[in-house]
Amino acid sequence: DLPVIYGITPTYARPVQKAELTRMSHTLRLVRNFHWIIVEDAETPSSLVTNLLKCTFMNYTHLAAPTPASWKRKLKEPKWKKPRGVSQRNAAIRWLRQNKNRDTDRGIVYFADDDNTYSLNVFEEMRSISKVGVWPVGLVGGLMVEKPLLDSVTGRVIGWNSHWRPEREFAIDMAGFAVNLQHLLSNPNAEFSFNVERGFQESALLSQLVKIEELEPKADNCTKVYVWHTRTEEPYLGDEKALRSKGQRSDE
Ligand code: UDP
């Protein structure tokens, strides 16, 4: 009777996709009572993701929700110019609203990108959240660790150590918080939006859900790092391109 953890993962087609999802699924398979909501940035589900999920022996829901063309990153356009994962995370939130019951379904909702590195500990920490739990995230925001700062007397969150846009109300990465399912369902309008300043996705969502003093610090009073905002280098595929221009490929 552990609460189910709903891990919401946006994903998009690229050379490293299968490697990322394989690595991630091999972590997630070790998490008890886990339900993976994987949302492809596409009009329809791909056979790559469909086949990979079939072979994982996990509980999962496979959705597709394309990023609108005007918000899609152009080739060579820097990553930071446009928010990523917005349509996909919202599709998953809507799926939860339609398929889960606010009064009877116990669970935790976590936004888990496909390229991060997850310790199993982060999942156990989040199971006891009643509204919103927070914890440190490694390798993000120009720091080794971004973390909530706690009042030494009350133990409550009073701010953030972030250097990047420290004026954010919730200066925390997507990987650094999770939300109780019943609490999310009790706030029927809470979702992500393209209509927020760059880098403010987390703050914009969390401000619809809690006040800073209500946040529940996890990971030993936010002293432990159990998740890292790693990024995967884009592989060099120059020779593959040459093959394809001759109508061949190395991977068939
Ligand atoms: N993503 C997506 N469509 C895109 C780019 C990214 O669905 O066009 C997904 C990606 O797979 C990841 C999440 O959105 O799960 C965040 O993207 P990314 O890791 O590239 O962002 P960053 O770590 O730079 O914030």
Ligand code: MN
């Ligand atoms: Mn990432």
